[in-house]
Amino acid sequence: MSVVTVQLGQCGNQVGHELFDVICSDALEDQRKGYSTASCERFFHQTAHGELVARAVLVDMEPKVINQTICRSAKSGRWRYGETSHFSQKQGCGNNWAHGFCVHGPRHRDVVEELVRREVERCDRLAGLMAMMSVAGGTGSGVGAYITRYLRDVYPKSFILNHLTWPYGTGEVIVQNYNSVLTLAHLYHHSDAILVHENDTVHRICSQLLNIKHISFTDVNRVIAHQLGSILQPALTTDSNGIYSRNPLGELVGSLACHPEYKLLSVSTIPQMPSSSIAYSTFSWPGLLKHLRQMLISNSKMEECIDWQVQLPSASERTRTLLGSSFNTSLANLLILRGKDVYSAETGSFEDPALYSSWLSPEEAFNVWKSPVIFNKYEKSATLVSNSKALLRPLDNMLGKAWNMFASRAYIHQYVKFGISEEDFLDSFTFLEQVISSYNQL
Amino acid sequence: MTQSVVVQVGQCGNQVGCRFWDLALREHAHVNKKGVYDEALSSFFRNVDLRRNDGGSCGVGGKIENLKARAVLVDMEEGVVNEILQGPLREVFDSTQFLTDVSGSGNNWAVGHMTYGSAYREQIVDKLRKTAEHCDCLQCFFLIHSMGGGTGSGLGTRVLSMLEEEFPEVCRIVTSIYPSAEDDVITSPYNSILAMKELTEHADCVLPIENQALVHIVNKIKHMSHCGKPGSVIKTDTTVMSGQGGLSRAEKPFDTMNNIVANLLLNITSSARFEGSLNMDLNEIAMNLVPFPRMHYLVPSLTPLYTLADVSVPPRRLDQMFSDAFSKDHQLIRADPKHSLYLACALMVRGNVQVSDLRRNIERLKPSLPFVSWNQEGWKTSLCSVPPVGHSHSLLALANNTCVKPTFIGLRERFTKLYRKKAHLHHYLHVDGMEQSYFTEAVSCLNSLIEEYDHLDATKGRLMPDAPRFSIAR
Numbered sequence A: 001m002s003v004v005t006v007q008l009g010q011c012g013n014q015v016g017h018e019l020f021d022v023i024c025s026d027a028l029e030d031q032r033k034g035y036s037t038a039s040c041e042r043f044f045h046q047t048a049h050g051e052l053v054a055r056a057v058l059v060d061m062e063p064k065v066i067n068q069t070i071c072r073s074a075k076s077g078r079w080r081y082g083e084t085s086h087f088s089q090k091q092g093c094g095n096n097w098a099h100g101f102c103v104h105g106p107r108h109r110d111v112v113e114e115l116v117r118r119e120v121e122r123c124d125r126l127a128g129l130m131a132m133m134s135v136a137g138g139t140g141s142g143v144g145a146y147i148t149r150y151l152r153d154v155y156p157k158s159f160i161l162n163h164l165t166w167p168y169g170t171g172e173v174i175v176q177n178y179n180s181v182l183t184l185a186h187l188y189h190h191s192d193a194i195l196v197h198e199n200d201t202v203h204r205i206c207s208q209l210l211n212i213k214h215i216s217f218t219d220v221n222r223v224i225a226h227q228l229g230s231i232l233q234p235a236l237t238t239d240s241n242g243i244y245s246r247n248p249l250g251e252l253v254g255s256l257a258c259h260p261e262y263k264l265l266s267v268s269t270i271p272q273m274p275s276s277s278i279a280y281s282t283f284s285w286p287g288l289l290k291h292l293r294q295m296l297i298s299n300s301k302m303e304e305c306i307d308w309q310v311q312l313p314s315a316s317e318r319t320r321t322l323l324g325s326s327f328n329t330s331l332a333n334l335l336i337l338r339g340k341d342v343y344s345a346e347t348g349s350f351e352d353p354a355l356y357s358s359w360l361s362p363e364e365a366f367n368v369w370k371s372p373v374i375f376n377k378y379e380k381s382a383t384l385v386s387n388s389k390a391l392l393r394p395l396d397n398m399l400g401k402a403w404n405m406f407a408s409r410a411y412i413h414q415y416v417k418f419g420i421s422e423e424d425f426l427d428s429f430t431f432l433e434q435v436i437s438s439y440n441q442l
Numbered sequence B: 001m002t003q004s005v006v007v008q009v010g011q012c013g014n015q016v017g018c019r020f021w022d023l024a025l026r027e028h029a030h031v032n033k034k035g036v037y038d039e040a041l042s043s044f045f046r047n048v049d050l051r052r053n054d055g056g057s058c059g060v061g062g063k064i065e066n067l068k069a070r071a072v073l074v075d076m077e078e079g080v081v082n083e084i085l086q087g088p089l090r091e092v093f094d095s096t097q098f099l100t101d102v103s104g105s106g107n108n109w110a111v112g113h114m115t116y117g118s119a120y121r122e123q124i125v126d127k128l129r130k131t132a133e134h135c136d137c138l139q140c141f142f143l144i145h146s147m148g149g150g151t152g153s154g155l156g157t158r159v160l161s162m163l164e165e166e167f168p169e170v171c172r173i174v175t176s177i178y179p180s181a182e183d184d185v186i187t188s189p190y191n192s193i194l195a196m197k198e199l200t201e202h203a204d205c206v207l208p209i210e211n212q213a214l215v216h217i218v219n220k221i222k223h224m225s226h227c228g229k230p231g232s233v234i235k236t237d238t239t240v241m242s243g244q245g246g247l248s249r250a251e252k253p254f255d256t257m258n259n260i261v262a263n264l265l266l267n268i269t270s271s272a273r274f275e276g277s278l279n280m281d282l283n284e285i286a287m288n289l290v291p292f293p294r295m296h297y298l299v300p301s302l303t304p305l306y307t308l309a310d311v312s313v314p315p316r317r318l319d320q321m322f323s324d325a326f327s328k329d330h331q332l333i334r335a336d337p338k339h340s341l342y343l344a345c346a347l348m349v350r351g352n353v354q355v356s357d358l359r360r361n362i363e364r365l366k367p368s369l370p371f372v373s374w375n376q377e378g379w380k381t382s383l384c385s386v387p388p389v390g391h392s393h394s395l396l397a398l399a400n401n402t403c404v405k406p407t408f409i410g411l412r413e414r415f416t417k418l419y420r421k422k423a424h425l426h427h428y429l430h431v432d433g434m435e436q437s438y439f440t441e442a443v444s445c446l447n448s449l450i451e452e453y454d455h456l457d458a459t460k461g462r463l464m465p466d467a468p469r470f471s472i473a474r
């Protein structure tokens, strides 16, 4: 089954490019034919000359990033984008979500839909759509939210996954919190699952785990691509009987209990280190999983920052409200293990009922996928996708800052100009407060 | 790629504009060694093959034939424009781009705005449309004018509303030269206040510049070059010093001052003209820096201005540049942003500077800069990889800051002094279409603008509680 990716705006296109690059080199690296074939079928189609062409549509409102992205993929020599699978205009949305959502989205939806349909028709079987974008700018966020809604109408039965890059706290776009609030509130209605990477967190991984001195967006995007790739590459599910899972997006959504109010997924991967050190390091599954579990319950995205003090709440505490406690309750978790001796890895510690809300049994709340194939040079690698309270604090911060700005009605006229009213803002605020409150109940 | 059009009105507007075109050509010549008409050039210049009869422009990628500025030049007298036509920049403009009359507006806003505005309306709109038609994707108009005279201030602001009517979707950024307190033009307070109302109501962004601040900067530069301490040598080939290396040789009185303004324009457009790892589109300026529609006055500051760095710059110097951008001496109006209140701030950096340099300096400076409570993280940044000629890097800061208020208050005082005596008023009221109400409305418009800044200033230093959030009932 195949996934069609839609890359939107500068960030979506740049991150998307790195993702295809990682997936392609991983697929071609391995000698096991089943894995390679499954991966290629999932993300690429082959031309008559045997070239790999990404199943992707590139969308931006200005041409520069798309031109660059297409050039870079062609230079790799291993894969490329389709010659006519992109759409750009001459001028970006100027960081204005309303410009993207109300003007460019409706104006260009038919062209974009046509491009997506061509990719979909190329798939023998469609597993679903994945839209990638940042939430802070104008194009990825505004056009992205509009197109996601439109694709939902056109493909009512397909899975739609959104990958979102959340902005740095400071420095690039002043209205980023408004744009983020509007994007999340709109996507929430139409997306099946929303997978989030925060730039600040990934940046810290680059500096503290990968020891990169001058960190560029390419470095950040490689980390995101590595984590995403480890989720999306073929793996064996519990009941797949040794055949690589056929329906990656559906199984992801199903495993993580995505629900109208709970769709925010966070990711952590272990280990991550400078490529020069990988060859000299050995890992044991028990060690990796112990760390990853503590990363989950203490909500740290990096092995280095694990707070070992955080404990599972005892049975008596479970009835008390856990607000303010640093323990991170999960609704559901999906663990993906790749590499050597993967079948010997013992994952029982993730099935402890104390990790989860009481709504699901641990068997329902926890799933494991495994693949014996070494992923992206790491002998062993574990990734946890988590539907938990992990994103509660950043979401709450984002909303709080946007709300403070909104209280002064600052910048609102820029949105009104393109057709987003104060009421639209209020609806988005109310809706996200609801999401926050729901996650708080976990 | 997008294009912009410069509209220069009146003596000051045209003199500043020409310094911009001169320096812009020099900058492109420095970067573009191959003589190819590239996207960077196309943002402000057309490439015209004069052998073709249709006078049409050539596309990007070919050899440079004849570069024509995307500009419209308007003055109601002929002196300045004739000088341009005889000067070294004559090749850059077509006769069709000019519009002149013979007698000037006599330092009278009403003559410029009403008399000439009505008489030349069609012709001006026609020229604007023609220039716009040459653009593939017109993003921005840059209007350059003075506030003190009659043409720039009166007709210039009339042109501004023509732009709004004819091209409502194209961003309007206005560079306005404010008169000094001792300005030669006696009626300059009238003209400025009348023009302010137009700017407040019809511009997307205004970059206010005070001649007094420019004079101060120029004097300081001259002083430093005379008592040249070692290490503070002024390089004569940098763009702040006039003429040298550029197209025009003879130095005119305003040239050095105008070069500073031209540098501001070079830097603000650099991200639109050249590549960079963090581009800022021109329409992102208003989106990020203008929280309320009328409060669109962005105080510019420019570094380096005094110490002109050498090619290899130790890190301390780079950080010094960031500090300087917030000091009083580097503002293009006489103001002290550090002791006023920031609504938002953009840092536009050129040269070999990394995102990490930006982050470090913002972190370092933030504690000393008061920001309005709801925009504590109100920073917008851009990086353009091409530095200005003669420098390794440069920084333009645009501050939406309540420090513009004293300039407006000073202007209002001078206005009131004249207006109380009804001095020269009859010259205005004679003009067809002009009425006393224009004066009263213009002052009350300015009053309410000043009040809006007052309100924000009043929040300064007070600990503002977070707005209470919705509580969700379960």
Ligand SMILES: Nc1nc2c(ncn2[C@@H]2O[C@H](COP(=O)(O)OP(=O)(O)OP(=O)(O)O)[C@@H](O)[C@H]2O)c(=O)[nH]1
Pocket: A008, A009, A010, A011, A012, A014, A015, A060, A061, A092, A093, A094, A095, A096, A133, A134, A135, A136, A137, A138, A139, A140, A141, A165, A166, A167, A168, A172, A173, A176, A199, A217, A218, A220, A221
């Ligand atoms: N991780 C990552 N973040 C990026 C990248 N490029 C931009 N961003 C982030 O994306 C946000 C800005 O959004 P962009 O994607 O540049 O904007 P856009 O979607 O192109 O929209 P407009 O340019 O406003 O029309 C900021 O939060 C940046 O930090 C990238 O390559 N990687």
Ligand SMILES: Nc1nc2c(ncn2[C@@H]2O[C@H](COP(=O)(O)OP(=O)(O)OP(=O)(O)O)[C@@H](O)[C@H]2O)c(=O)[nH]1
Pocket: B009, B010, B011, B012, B013, B015, B016, B075, B076, B077, B104, B105, B106, B107, B108, B146, B147, B148, B149, B150, B151, B152, B153, B177, B178, B179, B180, B183, B184, B185, B188, B211, B214, B254, B257, B258
């Ligand atoms: N910085 C600077 N200021 C100038 C220049 N020329 C004139 N000014 C200032 O502009 C104001 C006078 O306006 P001008 O631009 O000369 O007048 P105008 O727009 O041509 O209008 P009229 O001459 O009345 O038709 C005064 O405050 C001058 O100090 C210049 O080249 N540079």
Ligand SMILES: [Mg+2]
Pocket: A009, A010, A062, A092, A093, A137, A139
């Ligand atoms: Mg963009």
Ligand SMILES: [Mg+2]
Pocket: B010, B011, B077, B104, B105, B149, B151
């Ligand atoms: Mg004049």
